[in-house]
Amino acid sequence: MQVNDSLVELMGNTPLVRLRRVVTGARPQVLAKVEYFNPGGSVKDRIAVRMIEAAEASGELAPGGTIVEPTSGNTGVGLAIVAQERGYRCVFVCPDKVARDKTDVLRAYGAEVVVCPTAVSPEHPDSYYSVSDRLAAEIPGAWKPNQYANRNNPESHYATTGPEIWAQTEGTVTHFVAGIGTGGTITGTGRYLKEVSGGAVQIIGADPEGSVYSGGSGRPYLTEGVGEDIWPETYDRTICDDVIAVSDKDSFLMTRRLAREEGLLVGGSCGMAVVAALRVAAAAPQDAVIVVLLPDGGRGYLSKIFNDEWMGQHGFSEDRTTTEATVGDV
Ligand code: PMP
8 A cells, every 4th residue: 555654754855847937948947846745835844854853862852842933834834743743742932923824824733822022122021032932941841943053954954855856856956046044955955965066066045135145234025934134053154156135026926927827836935036046047058957946835925925915015016018928928
């Protein structure tokens, strides 16, 4: 019988899909690593299972323990799935700016969610950083994965994402493009691909305009899950050959095109990464093989990126000529 005993076995080994419509002309091939095929719907399943297994091995997480993490989204889902399989309790701490839909998803998986005010400084006792620290200290058997400082975050990508891409492209990959949030994906995958290719594979970060990774001040942007106003330990600043800044508008318009033209209903950081990949493709030789990682699916963004009114309110509407040209093309 072809049966899996657990969803955890199905984490990783996601497909590579060629982009056929948003890549125009005789450009190099651009291949998307589609991470929504993970059981939790995002790339974060990979780090969840590895962080938990490392904590079990070190004794930091013992049977009956509680996982406490400040997360509002994908990491929480991955942690919740692995926790359920192994009988751990999950307490996630989120700022109140997080959409209700997202906290409802975490609760649906059986996690407890503590909502904290956004409008306080990180040092304030009610901030979600302070509350998660306090809960981790107070709850007996609590363990905090801390994805921004946990070396098993990049190591999960060194062990899985990198080798998968190398094998799937039969060692022909020339460029790897990914957004940078904690930096785990690009650091781990990039390190593996650099090592296995003797330094030949180019590693290109994609970053929202304003974020520190591409030289910004940390000013706000709307693309979720990527960019930072601090430098986390999980990001190796020497790994990227280049970091490309992409505007929210370009990211979101590409996200919509991916759904309409490629059938890929994905999140905003995916559109951002694809914009960066197409800029790389425009400058790369014809025989380049560009792999771009798409971190999550688009269902969590229906009321924003895929909502015309929301896009209009933020000045992200497509101009009519572009829309008509796209429709006409079909
Ligand atoms: N996109 C989304 C939607 C994410 O949730 C994340 C993770 N924060 C990323 C991109 C970036 O991945 P990483 O943290 O590995 O840099």
